[in-house]
Amino acid sequence: MSIASTANPPRVGAAVEPAAHEDRTAFSFLLVAGLFFVVSGLVAIIIAAKLQMPTLLGNVSWLTYGRLRPIHTNGMLFGWLLAADMGLCYYLVPRLCGVKLWSEKLGLATLALWIVIILGAVVTLAMGMNQGLEYAELPLWLDVLVTLAWVMFGVNIFGTIATRKYTQMYVSLWYIMAAILWTAFVYIVGNFGTLFTSGVNQANLNWFYVHNAVGLIFTPLGLALGYYYIPKAAETPLYSHRLSMIGFWSLAFVYVWTGAHHMLHGPISQWLQTVAILFSVMLMIPVWTLVWNFLATMKGQWHQLQDNVPIKFLMAGTVFYLLTCFQGPMHSLRTVNAIVSKTDWIVGHAHMAVLGAFSFFAVAGAYYSVPRMLGTRLHSQKMANASFWLWLIGGLSFFVSLWIGGFLQGLQWNDPSIPFIDTVKFMAPFWTVRLLGGTLMFVGILLFFWNLLMTYTGRHERPAVS
Amino acid sequence: MLKKVDKSSALFVVAAVVFFWIGGLLTTVAPPMLDKSWAKPAPALKDYATLAKEGDAHAAQVMEGRAIYVAEGCWYCHTQQTRTIEADTIRSGWRDVPSPVSTPDEFVYDQPHMFGTRRVGPDLSRVGGKYDAQWHATHFRDPRSLVPGSAMPPFPWIANDPQKLDALIAYIQSLGRSKDWRPEHDYEE
Numbered sequence: 001m002s003i004a005s006t007a008n009p010p011r012v013g014a015a016v017e018p019a020a021h022e023d024r025t026a027f028s029f030l031l032v033a034g035l036f037f038v039v040s041g042l043v044a045i046i047i048a049a050k051l052q053m054p055t056l057l058g059n060v061s062w063l064t065y066g067r068l069r070p071i072h073t074n075g076m077l078f079g080w081l082l083a084a085d086m087g088l089c090y091y092l093v094p095r096l097c098g099v100k101l102w103s104e105k106l107g108l109a110t111l112a113l114w115i116v117i118i119l120g121a122v123v124t125l126a127m128g129m130n131q132g133l134e135y136a137e138l139p140l141w142l143d144v145l146v147t148l149a150w151v152m153f154g155v156n157i158f159g160t161i162a163t164r165k166y167t168q169m170y171v172s173l174w175y176i177m178a179a180i181l182w183t184a185f186v187y188i189v190g191n192f193g194t195l196f197t198s199g200v201n202q203a204n205l206n207w208f209y210v211h212n213a214v215g216l217i218f219t220p221l222g223l224a225l226g227y228y229y230i231p232k233a234a235e236t237p238l239y240s241h242r243l244s245m246i247g248f249w250s251l252a253f254v255y256v257w258t259g260a261h262h263m264l265h266g267p268i269s270q271w272l273q274t275v276a277i278l279f280s281v282m283l284m285i286p287v288w289t290l291v292w293n294f295l296a297t298m299k300g301q302w303h304q305l306q307d308n309v310p311i312k313f314l315m316a317g318t319v320f321y322l323l324t325c326f327q328g329p330m331h332s333l334r335t336v337n338a339i340v341s342k343t344d345w346i347v348g349h350a351h352m353a354v355l356g357a358f359s360f361f362a363v364a365g366a367y368y369s370v371p372r373m374l375g376t377r378l379h380s381q382k383m384a385n386a387s388f389w390l391w392l393i394g395g396l397s398f399f400v401s402l403w404i405g406g407f408l409q410g411l412q413w414n415d416p417s418i419p420f421i422d423t424v425k426f427m428a429p430f431w432t433v434r435l436l437g438g439t440l441m442f443v444g445i446l447l448f449f450w451n452l453l454m455t456y457t458g459r460h461e462r463p464a465v466s
Numbered sequence: 467m468l469k470k471v472d473k474s475s476a477l478f479v480v481a482a483v484v485f486f487w488i489g490g491l492l493t494t495v496a497p498p499m500l501d502k503s504w505a506k507p508a509p510a511l512k513d514y515a516t517l518a519k520e521g522d523a524h525a526a527q528v529m530e531g532r533a534i535y536v537a538e539g540c541w542y543c544h545t546q547q548t549r550t551i552e553a554d555t556i557r558s559g560w561r562d563v564p565s566p567v568s569t570p571d572e573f574v575y576d577q578p579h580m581f582g583t584r585r586v587g588p589d590l591s592r593v594g595g596k597y598d599a600q601w602h603a604t605h606f607r608d609p610r611s612l613v614p615g616s617a618m619p620p621f622p623w624i625a626n627d628p629q630k631l632d633a634l635i636a637y638i639q640s641l642g643r644s645k646d647w648r649p650e651h652d653y654e655e
Contacts, residue, residue, distance in 0.1 A: 050619070051586070051617050052617070054609070054610075054616070054617060054618060054619035054620070055619060055620065059619070059620055059621075059622045059623075061623050064538070064619050064621075065539070065542070065543075065619055066538045066539025066540060066542060066543075066619075067538070067539060069539055069542050070539065070542075128537040128538060129537070130536060130537050130539060131536075131578060132536035132537075132541065132578035132580070133578050133579075134583065158475075161475055162475065167473050168472060168473055169472060169473065169475065169478070174478060174482075177475065177478060177479065177482065178482040178486075181479065181482055181483055181486070182482070182486050185486065185487075185490065189490075189494060193494075194578070197577075198573075198574065198575060198576055198577040198579065199504065199505075199570060199573040199574045199575065199576045199577075199579055200504045200570040200573055200579070201497075201498045201504050201505065202576070202577065202578065202579045203573075203579040203581050204493075204494065204497060204498075205494055206578075206579065208493060208494055216486070245472075249481075249485065252481075252482055252485040252486060253485045253488065253489065254489075255489075256486055256489035256490050256493065257489040257492070257493050259493060260493065262583060263547075263581070265549035265550045265551050265554075266547045266549055266550075266568070266581060267547055267567070267568040267569050267570050267572070267573065267581075268570065269497060269500075269501045269503075269504075269570075272493070272497050272501075275493070276493075279489070338551050342545060342582075342583065342584055342585040343585070346583070346584070347584070413553060413557070413585075414551070414553045415553065416553045416556035416557050420557065420587075420588045421613055421614075421615055421616065424586070424587070424615060424616070424617055425615040
């Protein structure tokens with residue numbers, strides 16, 4: 001396995017004079033994302049509590065579970081994670097290209113539009129303006145604005161890449177470019193293609209979108225961050241360029257086929273279910289090559305896990321990614337699916353992907369990059385470390401309790417002599433542990449946001465040590 | 467080949483898009499063309515949207531109820547699919563008669579589809595006609611009064627509005643009725 005030196009993130013002092021980066025767009029995006037993280041986290045705790053206390057907050061229509069749940073999911077996916085990923089792209093793409101961001105003005109305009117979209121989403125969802133499709137709840141005018149914002153983001157990133165000074169494109173750039181293109185298609189199918197279809201045909205497009213929102217939006221963006229920040233934060237070269245190529249192109253080909261695994265045993269063609277299962281199992285190829293690459297990069301550097309906070313997040317995120325992407329193919333097997341599908345097991349799985357894996361990568365990027373954007377040091381390493389342990393302990397108790405509870409509930413559902421309501425009451429202790437775990441994670445979110453805010457306000461008092 | 471893609475962003479874009487669209491087209495556009503059953507309605511399936519436009523008052527009520535079901539996010543906790551799993555057919559069944567599994571022809575007019583992914587509450591694909599209107603009215607006002615331990619919240623702004631309540635109940639009663647499988651047509655109206 002050869003290690004091409006050109007395959008690493010270019011270092012300052014390379015042949016090309018590094019550009020002076022403004023990073024205004026990057027930082028503003030991250031700060032706004034952090035704020036939405038706090039809000040979506042608060043909503044998360046409320047709805048987790050409502051499962052056991054349905055009348056919590058009274059009988060107000062816009063505070064019921066059915067109205068708050070889409071605010072939580074859309075808030076976490078688009079308000080927090082996608083905005084944070086975009087912010088970090090605005091930071092690392094110029095650095096990987098050796099030039100300034102194509103346009104800071106366009107970047108800030110994109111952020112302004114993004115804020116309008118998120119606020120619009122909160123108001124319309126609270127009012128019950130829900131299109132009835134998972135992750136595609138927003139009204140048409142907001143879908144149009146999201147598309148516009150994505151084009152503005154794409155123009156800025158591709159504009160930067162087109163004017164780059166380093167000819168060879170590092171892996172992170174492939175993932176970011178691909179994510180921009182794939183997201184455009186996936187979003188259009190999921191939000192506009194569904195307008196002209198109904199029944200099973202529409203459901204198939206809906207699951208294509210839901211699955212690929214995670215697989216072809218958050219996965220490539222998250223992996224781009226992993227590829228950039230693991231070598232950077234550990235100050236060590238990437239293990240293998242060839243493995244990253246295999247990982248990328250196999251992901252590009254395999255991921256898109258799997259949407260129908262959301263309808264296993266359901267009213268959709270058996271052969272399409274089988275195709276989805278086959279490709280779901282094949283997903284282990286891109287996943288395992290990538291995880292091998294990430295872990296091998298850390299060879300000889302594992303001592304850094306002790307006090308390097310971004311590395312802690314990146315390695316825990318890598319393990320969560322491996323686990324969540326092992327669960328996925330297993331869930332798609334018909335026998336396993338008959339037990340876990342529609343239970344809380346899947347909820348645990350989904351949270352491990354979005355929070356455990358991809359949010360960990362984004363948070364690592366924020367802790368590493370925000371001080372560098374502002375020419376300062378992080379406000380508090382201790383607080384950052386505390387947020388890691390809160391998320392790890394909170395997250396694990398959340399995931400594991402839902403897996404155990406969900407699996408047992410799935411077994412109970414398969415015994416029709418047990419009344420359904422008994423299987424709901426059975427979940428009470430697991431839901432309690434989940435709520436406690438979620439509360440720990442919420443404290444972690446507060447510490448994260450506070451740390452970013454204090455790093456900004458105190459930036460002049462703590463100049464960066466060069 | 468891959469080495470070139472590494473250095474030319476134009477070549478990269480073409481390759482990434484082609485790789486995506488092979489699976490993209492074969493799993494979205496191709497399936498409804500290959501499996502015609504997705505678009506062929508079951509003989510007894512009612513197209514409530516069209517009936518409502520033609521002035522059918524009951525159909526209009528069902529459509530209004532469906533809109534409430536969508537807006538309130540009922541589908542986050544209730545699926546509408548009796549899967550090809552024996553326990554599903556028994557749970558969807560009635561008086562010891564297992565229900566038939568859900569098939570694509572029962573959902574041809576569903577826009578948006580309401581298959582759902584999560585069962586916090588029970589599946590509703592065959593709930594139509596199982597409980598009478600009074601039961602549903604009480605249940606929407608206070609689910610725990612009928613089902614102690616239920617995770618479902620009360621919906622007073624629907625229960626206290628006769629038009630909305632009747633519409634939602636009309637929709638619930640319409641679910642799963644395109645297959646007439648119960649002994650002696652044992653349905654509540």
